[in-house]
Amino acid sequence: MQNQKLFDKIRASLADEEALKQEPLEWSKENVWQKIEQRQNRKQKLVWWPFAAAAALAILMGGYIWFLAVAETEKSAANSAPLLEKQKTIHSKSIARTKREITDLKTTPPPKEQKSKKVPAGEPAPKDSFIVSNPPTNLEGVKITSKQDSVLPTAPTTEIQAVVENKSKERVLVVDIDLPDAPPADHLLKTTFLQRFSQQARRLKTERKFDIKALDRKPGNGIWSFVGQSFVTPEAKN
Amino acid sequence: MLYFLLYAQNHLYLITLATIQQAQKRDSKAQRQLFEHYGFTLYRLAFRYLRERMEAEDVVAESFCAIFENISKAKFENVVLFEAWLKRITVNESLKALKKRANFQLISDTAYEILTIKDEIIESLTAEQILELVSQLPVGYRTVFNLYEIEGFTHAEIAKLLNINEGTSKSQLSKAKGLLQKRIIELDKDYAKSKIVR
Numbered sequence: 057m058q059n060q061k062l063f064d065k066i067r068a069s070l071a072d073e074e075a076l077k078q079e080p081l082e083w084s085k086e087n088v089w090q091k092i093e094q095r096q097n098r099k100q101k102l103v104w105w106p107f108a109a110a111a112a113l114a115i116l117m118g119g120y121i122w123f124l125a126v127a128e129t130e131k132s133a134a135n136s137a138p139l140l141e142k143q144k145t146i147h148s149k150s151i152a153r154t155k156r157e158i159t160d161l162k163t164t165p166p167p168k169e170q171k172s173k174k175v176p177a178g179e180p181a182p183k184d185s186f187i188v189s190n191p192p193t194n195l196e197g198v199k200i201t202s203k204q205d206s207v208l209p210t211a212p213t214t215e216i217q218a219v220v221e222n223k224s225k226e227r228v229l230v231v232d233i234d235l236p237d238a239p240p241a242d243h244l245l246k247t248t249f250l251q252r253f254s255q256q257a258r259r260l261k262t263e264r265k266f267d268i269k270a271l272d273r274k275p276g277n278g279i280w281s282f283v284g285q286s287f288v289t290p291e292a293k294n
Numbered sequence: 295m296l297y298f299l300l301y302a303q304n305h306l307y308l309i310t311l312a313t314i315q316q317a318q319k320r321d322s323k324a325q326r327q328l329f330e331h332y333g334f335t336l337y338r339l340a341f342r343y344l345r346e347r348m349e350a351e352d353v354v355a356e357s358f359c360a361i362f363e364n365i366s367k368a369k370f371e372n373v374v375l376f377e378a379w380l381k382r383i384t385v386n387e388s389l390k391a392l393k394k395r396a397n398f399q400l401i402s403d404t405a406y407e408i409l410t411i412k413d414e415i416i417e418s419l420t421a422e423q424i425l426e427l428v429s430q431l432p433v434g435y436r437t438v439f440n441l442y443e444i445e446g447f448t449h450a451e452i453a454k455l456l457n458i459n460e461g462t463s464k465s466q467l468s469k470a471k472g473l474l475q476k477r478i479i480e481l482d483k484d485y486a487k488s489k490i491v492r
Contacts, residue, residue, distance in 0.1 A: 059410060059411055059471070059475060061413060061416050062411055062416045062474075062475070062478070063443060063471065065416055065417075065419060065424070066424050066428070066443065066474075067443050067444060069419075069421040069424040069425070070342075070424065070425070070428070070443075070444045071444065081334075081337070081338055081341060082347070083333075083334065083337045083347065083350070083351055083354075084351065085330075085333060085334075087351065088329075088333065088337070088351050088354050088355050088358075089326070089329060089333075091351070091352070091355035092329065092355050092358045092359055092362075095355060095356070095359045096359060096362065099359065099363065
């Protein structure tokens with residue numbers, strides 16, 4: 057190849073580090089290093105971007121889910137609010153009644169036990185009398201504190217206990233009694249007048265038989281005996 | 295003495311595989327050592343392509359950023375391979391910077407005669423003269439000449455790097471050599487006058 061020697065020399069000259077170091081080239085090393093550091097810092101910041109973005113996204117998603125959960129809870133609470141309000145009203149009513157009773161007990165003297173026990177001997181107990189259990193007024197042993205119930209005013213616990221101790225105990229017996237099975241209503245309706253009449257006649261006949269037996273324990277076999285048994289008066293019956 | 299001091303300063307940081315491994319672990323001290331040792335070499339390489347100081351410095355900074363970013367992904371059996379890798383990165387960065395230039399274009403209309411140069415003239419050429427001659431080549435010629443003759447790239451690789459055909463790369467190199475010969479002959483006016491030996 058033509059001028060191969062020339063190009064070999066050029067190649068050797070350009071590759072010769074020692075020769076090249078003689079080359080009058082100036083460069084600001086520190087400036088270049090500063091540029092490198094700045095770019096590295098920028099790249100490091102950029103490297104964190106995806107992670108930061110992912111973290112932010114995760115936080116946003118978590119917040120959204122939490123918000124949804126809270127909204128759901130609030131919705132369910134709003135639905136159950138009337139029921140709670142009702143319960144609260146009942147509870148406050150019972151508390152108010154209890155308080156009223158306590159004040160009544162305070163103001164009125166305790167009833168005499170002898171007087172209350174006196175019941176007229178001949179007078180039977182009324183059939184329709186019921187033993188009614190009052191709402192939970194028995195506060196014996198229960199300490200009412202402001203923390204337990206914010207509705208109640210903070211009353212001294214000892215005072216309540218003292219009042220409650222005077223109240224007589226009421227005991228309620230709850231008995232489960234099985235009633236005899238009533239005939240089916242449709243059965244009565246189905247019976248005809250003739251059936252009912254025959255039933256009545258049969259019952260009267262039986263009663264009459266018993267009556268005869270009671271009158272004449274030794275009935276004769278003759279016709280007079282039959283006639284005598286036929287004329288049974290109500291007086292003779294008793 | 296001064297030369298020795300300069301030499302000692304440049305070779306103060308001896309690069310070993312251990313240093314490279316430290317740099318792979320993103321050790322800033324090792325990174326600085328690499329920069330101290332190879333900084334100027336890479337700057338000179340970039341300058342050979344770009345012929346502009348600021349641009350060459352930017353390319354060196356960009357190259358070192360790429361080196362520090364990718365050094366942990368590569369494996370080096372010896373320091374020579376590592377140096378080749380550094381140069382390759384710097385060449386790529388230089389070519390990127392060249393492509394950004396508006397005036398970067400390959401000349402194809404000029405044809406140069408192949409001339410034979412006497413051995414005496416070749417022997418009398420100094421390194422400085424050669425560098426000067428190469429740097430005065432048009433950017434397209436110079437780039438292909440540097441890539442092929444100095445860096446040792448093949449025409450296929452050059453074509454890929456510069457997004458040109460292999461034939462274009464070959465013709466650019468041929469023209470670069472012709473122009474270089476012409477300029478060398480022109481150095482000796484008497485010789486140039488005496489008509490070139492074919």
